[in-house]
Amino acid sequence: MDLNDRQHKIIEIVREEAPITGEQIAEKLNVTRATLRPDLTILTMSGFLEARPRVGYFYTGQTSGTILSEEIKKLKVKEFQSLPVVISGSASAYKAVCEMFVEDVGSLFVVDDKGLLAGVISRKDLLRTAIGSQDMNQVPVNVIMSRMPNIAYCKNNDSVLDVAVLLITKEIDAVPVVQAKDTGFEVIGRMTKTNITKAFVSLSSGESNKF
Amino acid sequence: MDLNDRQHKIIEIVREEAPITGEQIAEKLNVTRATLRPDLTILTMSGFLEARPRVGYFYTGQTSGTILSEEIKKLKVKEFQSLPVVISGSASAYKAVCEMFVEDVGSLFVVDDKGLLAGVISRKDLLRTAIGSQDMNQVPVNVIMSRMPNIAYCKNNDSVLDVAVLLITKEIDAVPVVQAKDTGFEVIGRMTKTNITKAFVSLSSGESNKF
Numbered sequence: 001m002d003l004n005d006r007q008h009k010i011i012e013i014v015r016e017e018a019p020i021t022g023e024q025i026a027e028k029l030n031v032t033r034a035t036l037r038p039d040l041t042i043l044t045m046s047g048f049l050e051a052r053p054r055v056g057y058f059y060t061g062q063t064s065g066t067i068l069s070e071e072i073k074k075l076k077v078k079e080f081q082s083l084p085v086v087i088s089g090s091a092s093a094y095k096a097v098c099e100m101f102v103e104d105v106g107s108l109f110v111v112d113d114k115g116l117l118a119g120v121i122s123r124k125d126l127l128r129t130a131i132g133s134q135d136m137n138q139v140p141v142n143v144i145m146s147r148m149p150n151i152a153y154c155k156n157n158d159s160v161l162d163v164a165v166l167l168i169t170k171e172i173d174a175v176p177v178v179q180a181k182d183t184g185f186e187v188i189g190r191m192t193k194t195n196i197t198k199a200f201v202s203l204s205s206g207e208s209n210k211f
Numbered sequence: 212m213d214l215n216d217r218q219h220k221i222i223e224i225v226r227e228e229a230p231i232t233g234e235q236i237a238e239k240l241n242v243t244r245a246t247l248r249p250d251l252t253i254l255t256m257s258g259f260l261e262a263r264p265r266v267g268y269f270y271t272g273q274t275s276g277t278i279l280s281e282e283i284k285k286l287k288v289k290e291f292q293s294l295p296v297v298i299s300g301s302a303s304a305y306k307a308v309c310e311m312f313v314e315d316v317g318s319l320f321v322v323d324d325k326g327l328l329a330g331v332i333s334r335k336d337l338l339r340t341a342i343g344s345q346d347m348n349q350v351p352v353n354v355i356m357s358r359m360p361n362i363a364y365c366k367n368n369d370s371v372l373d374v375a376v377l378l379i380t381k382e383i384d385a386v387p388v389v390q391a392k393d394t395g396f397e398v399i400g401r402m403t404k405t406n407i408t409k410a411f412v413s414l415s416s417g418e419s420n421k422f
Contacts, residue, residue, distance in 0.1 A: 037252075041248075045253045069414070106384075124334065127308055127341060128312070130342060131305060131309075136342060161412065161415050173404075193403075193408050196407065200375050203414075204283040
C-alpha cells in the first residue's frame with residue numbers, strides 16, 4: 001500500500017521515540033489529534049504501528065515489504081507445480097534428449113525400478129555430453145545425472161518462496177516435488193523457474209494459478 | 212493486507228448498495244457509526260472504498276490482489292537485469308556451447324558486425340543441433356538461431372511483470388534488454404526466468420535486487 005508523506009513522518013517519529021502518545025505525535029507535527037486519527041488508524045490496522053492502551057504507539061518493525069511478504073508466503077507449491085516427467089536411469093542420453101523435446105521440459109527426473117527418485121538430468125548435462133566425444137546412444141542417463149542424495153527437492157506444502165530461494169541458491173532450474181516413502185521419495189510434481197514466473201504473474205493479477 | 216471479518220462485510224455491503232452512507236452501513240451491521248469509523252478509514256485509505264462527501268461510499272473494484280499488484284508493477288527491468296552475453300552469427304555451434312558453459316548462461320544473443328541484435332540462441336537450439344547428424348564445428352550460429360524480427364525483447368524501463376508475462380506467453384527462457392538505435396537494437400542486458408525468480412524473492416524480503 002502507498003503511505004502518504006505524513007504517515008511516513010509518523011512512522012519515523014514513532015520509530016525514534018516509542019512509546020509515544022497520539023497527543024505527542026500531533027504536537028510534533030503541529031496538527032490536532034483529530035487530524036491525525038485516520039493516519040494512526042491506518043498505520044495500526046495495517047501493521048506498521050502497535051498501540052498499547054495507556055502507554056502509546058510502538059513501531060512493529062514491519063515495512064510495506066514485510067506486509068507484502070505475508071501475501072507471498074501464502075502461495076504453496078501444490079497450487080503451481082507441474083506434472084513431473086520421469087525416465088529410467090538405464091535409458092540412453094539420446095532417449096533423454098528426445099523425451100525432453102517431446103514433453104517440452106528442461107529437466108527429467110530419474111527413477112529407480114521401484115519408481116523412487118534416483119537423480120535429475122538437465123539440458124545442461126545433456127549438452128555437455130553431446131559435445132563430448134561419447135556416443136549419445138551408448139551413454140546411459142545414470143552416468144551423467146546428478147544423483148541422490150545430492151539433489152534439492154521440495155514438498156507440495158512448501159511455499160513457492162522457499163522453492164524460489166532454493167533454485168537461486170543452488171543455481172538450478174528445477175526441483176522435483178516429492179512425497180516420502182519408507183525407502184525413498186516418490187516424485188509427484190515438478191517446480192521450475194517457469195512455475196515461479198507464473199506465481200509472480202498470478203500475484204499481480206490477484207488470482208492464484210491463472211495458467 | 213489482511214482485512215478482518217467486519218471489513219469484508221462492509222466491502223460486501225458497499226458493493227451491493229453503493230452509494231451508501233456510513234450511518235446506513237452501521238445500521239445494517241448493528242453497530243454505531245463510531246465503531247465503524249476505523250474500518251471505513253482503513254478501507255478508504257487502502258483503496259477498497261471511495262468516499263464522496265455528501266453522497267456516500269462507493270466500491271472501487273480493487274481487491275487485495277490489485278493493491279498488491281501496484282507494488283509488483285513498480286519493479287523495473289533495470290533493477291533486475293543481468294549482463295548480456297553476445298556471440299557473432301558466424302561463430303560455430305560448438306563455440307556457442309562452450310561460451311554458454313564458460314559464462315554459465317542458457318541463452319546467447321547474436322549480434323551483427325555493427326553490434327546490433329540479429330538473433331537469439333538457446334540451450335534447446337544447440338541440443339537439437341547436437342543430436343542431429345551435423346558436425347557442431349561446421350554449423351554456424353546464424354543457421355540455427357531464432358532471428359530478428361521474430362524475437363521478443365524488452366526495454367530497461369519496462370516492468371518486470373511485463374517481461375514475466377512475455378516469457379510465459381512466448382514460452383521462452385530469456386529476452387534481450389535492448390536500446391533502439393537508428394538501424395536496429397543494441398543489446399544492453401538480459402532478462403531470464405532466473406531474474407524473475409530473484410524479483411519474486413526480493414518482493415518478499417522488502418528489498419529490491421538483493422542478489
